[in-house]
Each structure stands twice: as C-alpha cells, then as structure tokens.
Amino acid sequence: LYTSMMTALRSYRDIMVIENNKIGLEKIINSSADLFELKSMRKFASGVLTQLTSILNLNRNALHCNSYAASKGQEEIYILAASGDYSYGDNVVMRDVVPSHVFASIEAAFRDKKGEFRDGYFTCYFQSKTGRENVIYFEGANELNEWNRYLIGIYCSNVSIAFENLYLNEEVEQTQKEMIFTLGEIAESRSRETGYHVKRVAEYCKLLAIEYGLPEEEAEIVRLASSM
Numbered sequence: 761l762y763t764s765m766m767t768a769l770r771s772y773r774d775i776m777v778i779e780n781n782k783i784g785l786e787k788i789i790n791s792s793a794d795l796f797e798l799k800s801m802r803k804f805a806s807g808v809l810t811q812l813t814s815i816l817n818l819n820r821n822a823l824h825c826n827s828y829a830a831s832k833g834q835e836e837i838y839i840l841a842a843s844g845d846y847s848y849g850d851n852v853v854m855r856d857v858v859p860s861h862v863f864a865s866i867e868a869a870f871r872d873k874k875g876e877f878r879d880g881y882f883t884c885y886f887q888s889k890t891g892r893e894n895v896i897y898f899e900g901a902n903e904l905n906e907w908n909r910y911l912i913g914i915y916c917s918n919v920s921i922a923f924e925n926l927y928l929n930e931e932v933e934q935t936q937k938e939m940i941f942t943l944g945e946i947a948e949s950r951s952r953e954t955g956y957h958v959k960r961v962a963e964y965c966k967l968l969a970i971e972y973g974l975p976e977e978e979a980e981i982v983r984l985a986s987s988m
Contacts, residue, residue: 801926805829805894806841808919812898813843815911826900830854830866832893837866840894862897869895875916877904884916888924890931940984958987 809827829840837854855863865883869875870893875883881899896916904912966983974982 801831801930802840804922804926806843808896809841809843809898811915812896812912815915816904816908826862826898828854828858828862828866828895828897830870830895830897832870832895837863837870862899866895866897869897877909882912884912884919886916886920886923888927890927892923892927894923937984940987943988962986 827843831840839852869883869885875885884896886894962983965986966979969979969982
C-alpha cells in the first residue's frame with residue numbers, strides 16, 4: 761500500500777510538472793509574435809523578462825522574482841528594463857540604484873563576456889555584431905534543473921538574434937533620419953543665420969503634435985517630415 765501511494769504521488773507530481781510547463785510554453789507561444797514585433801529596445805527587453813518568468817513557471821511567485829535587462833554604454837551600465845521589486849525609470853545608471861551583489865554579477869557578465877548559473881540567480885550575456893552588449897539578470901529561480909537551463913539556453917539564443925535585428929533596425933532608422941535632416945539643411949544652407957532653422961522647426965512641430973494629442977511615434981514622424 762505504501763509503495764502504491766508513493767508511486768501515485770510521484771505520478772501526480774510529474775503530471776503537474778508537465779502541465780505547468782505546458783501552460784508556460786503556451787504563454788510564450790502566444791506572446792512571441794507581439795514580442796518580436798516590438799521596435800522599442802526597452803519594450804523588447806521588458807518582454808524578454810516577462811517571458812523568462814513564464815518559462816520558469818514563476819508567475820505565481822512573481823513578487824519574489826527580480827530581473828534586469830542591462831545595456832553597456834561607453835562608461836556606464838544602464839537599465840533597459842526591470843521587474844519585481846526593482847522598477848525604475850528610463851536611462852538610469854545601474855551602479856547608482858541596484859544592490860551591490862546584483863551590480864557585481866552584471867558587471868562580471870560584461871567583463872567575462874558570458875553568463876552563469878548560480879544558486880538563486882543566473883545571468884545571460886548578449887553581444888551584437890556591431891559591438892553592442894546586453895545582459896539579463898534574473899534572481900528568485902532556485903534549483904534550476906537541467907531542463908530549465910536547456911530552455912533558458914535556447915530562448916537566449918533566439919533573444920540574441922532579436923537583439924541583433926533591433927540594433928540593425930535602429931541603425932537603419934538613424935541613417936534615414938540623418939539623410940532627411942541633411943537634405944533639409946542643404947535647402948537652408950544659403951544663410952548662416954538659418955543653419956539650425958530646420959531642426960528648430962522640427963522640434964516645434966513635434967511638440968505641437970504631442971500637445972494636439974498624437975502618440976509619440978506619430979509625433980516623431982511629424983518631426984521628421986517637417987524638415988522637408
């Protein structure tokens with residue numbers, strides 16, 4: 761009887777593990793399309809943190825899971841996104857706000873150019889072909905088994921490709937913006953006094969568009985179009 765009960769309990773445990781993994785996988789599949797369509801690097805990073813929580817089936821204990829997406833600048837490390845107990849605004853220098861043990865782990869990932877799995881946390885390192893670097897820090901996932909690490913490895917490989925594509929997209933958009941402003945400046949190059957006229961008018965147009973109620977993305981389009 762004892763053996764039968766233990767066998768039944770183990771079977772129930774295995775069934776629940778499979779069911780939880782199924783639920784997590786379903787959430788990832790349903791949200792992947794939206795995630796990889798996002799153009800904003802910060803929104804994308806936030807989506808990555810959310811999906812990692814889903815992969816590890818930690819949604820019920822999300823308050824105990826803290827995660828960061830960090831980006832390395834020329835001199836400082838900045839927060840791209842954060843979840844759990846850690847939630848900050850944009851363009852925040854990581855060294856100034858996060859606990860020392862968190863910053864040390866993220867700094868080590870940038871320095872060693874690789875992630876690691878430790879008791880209670882893990883890091884994932886990404887580097888684009890253009891040299892841009894990002895690190896994901898996730899704590900609260902205790903006792904990561906081999907299957908969890910395998911899933912995280914596969915997911916991070918895909919995220920690395922997505923980061924690369926986003927950076928390339930940013931470069932293309934920046935080049936297009938520079939070309940538009942250059943064409944506008946050529947038209948105004950007859951007078952030194954109006955050298956910055958194009959840019960000033962562009963900023964005015966964007967501010968007026970925002971005050972009118974247009975979304976940020978549409979206001980940016982107005983700013984670019986006004987220079988022509």
